[in-house]
Amino acid sequence: MSEILLETQDLALAYGGFRAVDGVNLSVKAGTIHSVIGPNGAGKTSLFHCLTGGRKPSEGSIFFNGADITHRPAHARVGIGMARSFQVTSLFQNLSVRENLRLAAQGCDGDKALAFWRPVGAGKAHIATAERVMERLGLAAKANTAAGDLSHGQQRVLEVGMALCGEPKLLLLDEPTSGMGIDDIPIMTHLIAELGKDHTVMLIEHNMGIVMTISDTITVMSRGQILVEGKPDAVRADERVRAAYLGEAAV
Amino acid sequence: MPPLRPNSGCGMLNLYLFQILNGLGLGMIYFLISVGLTIIFGLLNFVNFAHGGFFMLGCYLCYALLQLTGQFWLTLLLGPLIVAALAWVMEKTLIRRIYHLPHTFHILVTVGVALILQESAIIVWGPIGKSIPIPEALQGVVIMGKFAYPKYRLFLILFSAAIGFILWLLLERTRFGALVRAGSESTEMVSLLGTNIYKLFSLTFALGVGLAGLAGVLSGPIRGAQPFMGPEVLGIAFVVVVIGGMGSFLGALVGGLLIGLVQSLMTTIWPEGASLMIYGAMAAVILLRPYGLFGRA
Amino acid sequence: MKRLMTSKGLFGGTTLAVLAILVLLPLVLPSATLATEIVIFAMAALACNLLLGYGGLLSFGQGLFFGAGSYLSALAMIHGGVGLVTALVIAIVAGALIATFVGMLSIRRTGIYFVMLTLAFSQTGYFLAYTLSKWTGGDNGLLDVPRPGLSLFGVDLVDLKGAHAYYVFVALIFMAVYVGARRVIDSPFGSTLVAIRENESRASAVGFDTRHFKMLAFTLSGAVTALAGALYGMLINYVPLDNIAMAMSENIVIMTVIGGTGSLLGSLLGAGTLVLMGEILSSIWPRWPLLLGVLLILIVVFLRGGVWGGVESLIGRMTRKDEA
Numbered sequence: 001m002s003e004i005l006l007e008t009q010d011l012a013l014a015y016g017g018f019r020a021v022d023g024v025n026l027s028v029k030a031g032t033i034h035s036v037i038g039p040n041g042a043g044k045t046s047l048f049h050c051l052t053g054g055r056k057p058s059e060g061s062i063f064f065n066g067a068d069i070t071h072r073p074a075h076a077r078v079g080i081g082m083a084r085s086f087q088v089t090s091l092f093q094n095l096s097v098r099e100n101l102r103l104a105a106q107g108c109d110g111d112k113a114l115a116f117w118r119p120v121g122a123g124k125a126h127i128a129t130a131e132r133v134m135e136r137l138g139l140a141a142k143a144n145t146a147a148g149d150l151s152h153g154q155q156r157v158l159e160v161g162m163a164l165c166g167e168p169k170l171l172l173l174d175e176p177t178s179g180m181g182i183d184d185i186p187i188m189t190h191l192i193a194e195l196g197k198d199h200t201v202m203l204i205e206h207n208m209g210i211v212m213t214i215s216d217t218i219t220v221m222s223r224g225q226i227l228v229e230g231k232p233d234a235v236r237a238d239e240r241v242r243a244a245y246l247g248e249a250a251v
Numbered sequence: 252m253p254p255l256r257p258n259s260g261c262g263m264l265n266l267y268l269f270q271i272l273n274g275l276g277l278g279m280i281y282f283l284i285s286v287g288l289t290i291i292f293g294l295l296n297f298v299n300f301a302h303g304g305f306f307m308l309g310c311y312l313c314y315a316l317l318q319l320t321g322q323f324w325l326t327l328l329l330g331p332l333i334v335a336a337l338a339w340v341m342e343k344t345l346i347r348r349i350y351h352l353p354h355t356f357h358i359l360v361t362v363g364v365a366l367i368l369q370e371s372a373i374i375v376w377g378p379i380g381k382s383i384p385i386p387e388a389l390q391g392v393v394i395m396g397k398f399a400y401p402k403y404r405l406f407l408i409l410f411s412a413a414i415g416f417i418l419w420l421l422l423e424r425t426r427f428g429a430l431v432r433a434g435s436e437s438t439e440m441v442s443l444l445g446t447n448i449y450k451l452f453s454l455t456f457a458l459g460v461g462l463a464g465l466a467g468v469l470s471g472p473i474r475g476a477q478p479f480m481g482p483e484v485l486g487i488a489f490v491v492v493v494i495g496g497m498g499s500f501l502g503a504l505v506g507g508l509l510i511g512l513v514q515s516l517m518t519t520i521w522p523e524g525a526s527l528m529i530y531g532a533m534a535a536v537i538l539l540r541p542y543g544l545f546g547r548a
Numbered sequence: 549m550k551r552l553m554t555s556k557g558l559f560g561g562t563t564l565a566v567l568a569i570l571v572l573l574p575l576v577l578p579s580a581t582l583a584t585e586i587v588i589f590a591m592a593a594l595a596c597n598l599l600l601g602y603g604g605l606l607s608f609g610q611g612l613f614f615g616a617g618s619y620l621s622a623l624a625m626i627h628g629g630v631g632l633v634t635a636l637v638i639a640i641v642a643g644a645l646i647a648t649f650v651g652m653l654s655i656r657r658t659g660i661y662f663v664m665l666t667l668a669f670s671q672t673g674y675f676l677a678y679t680l681s682k683w684t685g686g687d688n689g690l691l692d693v694p695r696p697g698l699s700l701f702g703v704d705l706v707d708l709k710g711a712h713a714y715y716v717f718v719a720l721i722f723m724a725v726y727v728g729a730r731r732v733i734d735s736p737f738g739s740t741l742v743a744i745r746e747n748e749s750r751a752s753a754v755g756f757d758t759r760h761f762k763m764l765a766f767t768l769s770g771a772v773t774a775l776a777g778a779l780y781g782m783l784i785n786y787v788p789l790d791n792i793a794m795a796m797s798e799n800i801v802i803m804t805v806i807g808g809t810g811s812l813l814g815s816l817l818g819a820g821t822l823v824l825m826g827e828i829l830s831s832i833w834p835r836w837p838l839l840l841g842v843l844l845i846l847i848v849v850f851l852r853g854g855v856w857g858g859v860e861s862l863i864g865r866m867t868r869k870d871e872a
Contacts, residue, residue, distance in 0.1 A: 052753070075753070075755050078754060078755030086750070090749060090750045092742075092743055092746040092747050093746060093747070094746060095743070095746060104754040106739070106754075108754075108755050109736075109755075110755055111757060111760055113736040113739075114737050114760060115735060115736055115737060116732045116738065116764065117731065117732075117735065118736060119735060120735060120736055162753075298664075349848060352848070354660050354663070355606045355805075356848045358663065359801075359844050359845075360844065360845050362802070362844060363840075363841040363842065363843070363844030364841065366838060366844070367841035370837050370841070371838065374835055482794040482795065485794075486668060486794065489667055489668050497660075497661065523678075523679050523681070524679050526679075527675040530668060531672075533668055534653070534672065541657060
């Protein structure tokens with residue numbers, strides 16, 4: 001299980017003179033839950049944008065499963081086994097939960113979905129995937145509910161579920177608990193831990209508490225660079241991490 | 252605009268100089284129209300498909316006010332103000348209700364307004380266009396050596412350049428301009444500054460539409476007033492904005508002048524194809540620069 | 549007002565309603581020509597609806613495809629001496645190609661820029677037709693457009709000179725297009741278009757190259773619109789310059805919206821409403837487009853679902869009362 005699934009080499013993303021990501025070398029081992037945390041403005045989200053293809057890095061490279069994907073557009077990363085969730089819930093609001101998930105499953109086929117002469121019903125595999133993911137998320141009872149009518153917590157769960165439909169090797173989760181009520185957070189934490197059993201998960205989090213219980217590895221970022229990396233206990237004990245977070249608290 | 256050629260045989264060079272000046276005048280008119288469209292879009296994120304209709308109204312007001320008062324300067328003042336006032340009322344009563352809707356609905360409503368303007372013009376002034384005499388004070392030509400150029404057209408260039416400069420000062424050097432520019436980035440920010448954002452919206456809408464009205468009044472004595480000129484003018488304004496980049500003052504200026512010059516010079520070379528070449532120029536620009544010359548991605 | 553995607557059979561529900569309307573139209577209306585006009589514009593509105601109602605793409609360039617279909621099919625018949633089927637195929641192929649080209653250049657931009665580009669390209673078509681007056685007749689329009697009979701492999705099958713015969717021909721084509729469009733909407737492609745309309749960045753994140761889907765929608769829409777344009781030229785034996793003018797694009801969009809976006813039956817209702825309004829009002833008051841302008845504003849302010857949306861919500865309200 002020590003094979004490296006995702007790797008960045010000297011990755012940098014500059015906005016004008018400001019280097020939001022500044023020479024990051026990150027390795028995510030297959031089969032682990034790897035969290036990236038850090039105070040506001042540490043460069044987590046910018047790093048995430050590079051990994052998902054939302055932004056082109058200014059320097060450096062990204063490798064997935066050994067292949068250079070630095071310049072691959074966002075949609076073309078799904079087919080090779082990467083899937084993402086959004087920090088701000090991004091669903092097909094007016095479509096049913098089932099249709100949301102079916103579309104997500106259909107997405108891995110990319111341009112095959114251009115077939116305008118075939119009925120949707122013929123894509124049995126996609127429908128089956130949607131049903132399976134719905135069961136797993138505990139949303140089966142809401143199959144025909146419009147995504148926009150779900151509770152906020154359920155929407156966050158569906159948000160993660162969308163990424164699952166592609167049967168990805170790597171799940172990239174952008175602050176999955178963002179905006180969740182205190183009561184809903186344990187549900188999400190449990191779900192991610194569950195997913196970690198059969199997926200490699202990389203998540204970005206602002207809140208340190210949440211990731212401590214589920215992560216195998218934690219990378220702490222500060223000012224665009226990696227500050228500390230290690231197991232949760234080691235990170236918790238590290239003075240520099242405390243200083244970085246205290247610095248934020250002082251502001 | 253109808254081609255106007257020098258009547259004396261003053262040579263090819265003078266012919267081109269003549270057409271370049273014509274192109275500048277035409278370009279400045281296009282600039283006034285497009286910069287109005289762009290200002291409105293920048294702040295309000297609203298696309299005014301009735302913009303060409305308000306230009307047409309400006310032309311007709313030029314005709315009507317001249318008939319009524321015989322005073323060109325008064326017409327030049329009142330015409331744009333009436334158009335702006337109409338826009339201000341429209342913003343308060345109608346446009347404000349639909350800001351929150353998607354662009355499609357903005358377009359439908361303003362297409363409706365354009366139809367109402369066009370048909371109203373026909374009801375009031377009839378389906379056949381009106382020609383507008385050049386004001387007495389500006390009749391005749393300015394003679395520079397061997398070269399003669401109509402006074403009114405020269406006035407049009409200088410006057411619209413002055414308006415452009417004042418507009419630039421207004422946008423760059425005043426509190427109003429700062430608010431408009433800030434609002435283009437984030438309307439929330441302007442609200443936080445404690446400004447009544449709705450008042451700012453109304454004023455900006457009136458200003459932008461008033462500029463189209465001013466362009467109409469100014470070009471009245473050259474091209475007259477026709478009820479169906481709205482769509483053509485709207486199309487050209489879009490071309491200018493596509494070329495220059497939406498939300499850019501400089502883009503509207505450069506795009507407007509470019510289109511004016513292309514159209515005017517083509518009038519000498521290939522009169523039937525002059526309008527077509529405008530669109531050719533646009534296609535060339537967006538092939539090379541999808542976001543326009545000064546547009547942001 | 550969340551509306552769920554429901555997949556009905558190709559021939560169920562509204563398909564029967566469309567069939568009924570097509571049968572009734574020539575019986576109710578004073579002339580078969582008027583009925584034919586409605587059905588032709590319904591076809592154009594349907595193609596526009598595929599873009600707007602399902603893909604969320606507002607194209608102000610539909611008049612370009614409509615006009616191109618009219619001109620090219622007419623020119624092929626006049627100068628090339630081709631028959632009906634060939635002329636229609638030429639229109640379809642040309643419409644698809646032009647739409648692909650315009651789409652390629654326009655789809656790079658989204659939102660309002662996209663609308664502006666489509667409008668500017670349709671103006672290009674207008675001025676091209678105006679400039680090439682040797683071929684198109686310019687302002688005077690292209691005269692003496694034939695309406696050949698239907699023949700296959702040199703065998704004459706049906707003469708279409710009669711207004712009723714032509715209506716039946718056009719109605720059959722419309723039915724085919726309608727059923728085809730239903731299939732397209734219920735296909736993986738159609739569902740992906742809806743997904744793009746709902747949330748493009750999410751659609752992209754789950755793996756769709758959204759540009760490809762928009763392009764294909766544009767191509768299909770252009771082909772159908774050009775087909776409608778060709779049929780219209782044959783109907784009135786004439787191609788006016790108006791066929792490719794901005795007003796044509798505008799009218800097609802207005803029909804689509806009046807009928808209700810996202811409902812194919814709505815396109816038929818929208819086209820019917822606008823064509824009949826024009827037919828009835830223009831004889832009473834030539835300035836009737838003023839009322840159309842008022843109607844557009846009222847629809848946006850009060851009835852955003854269009855006519856069919858209004859009917860649907862009425863039905864919805866009534867059935868909900870039944871349940872209660």
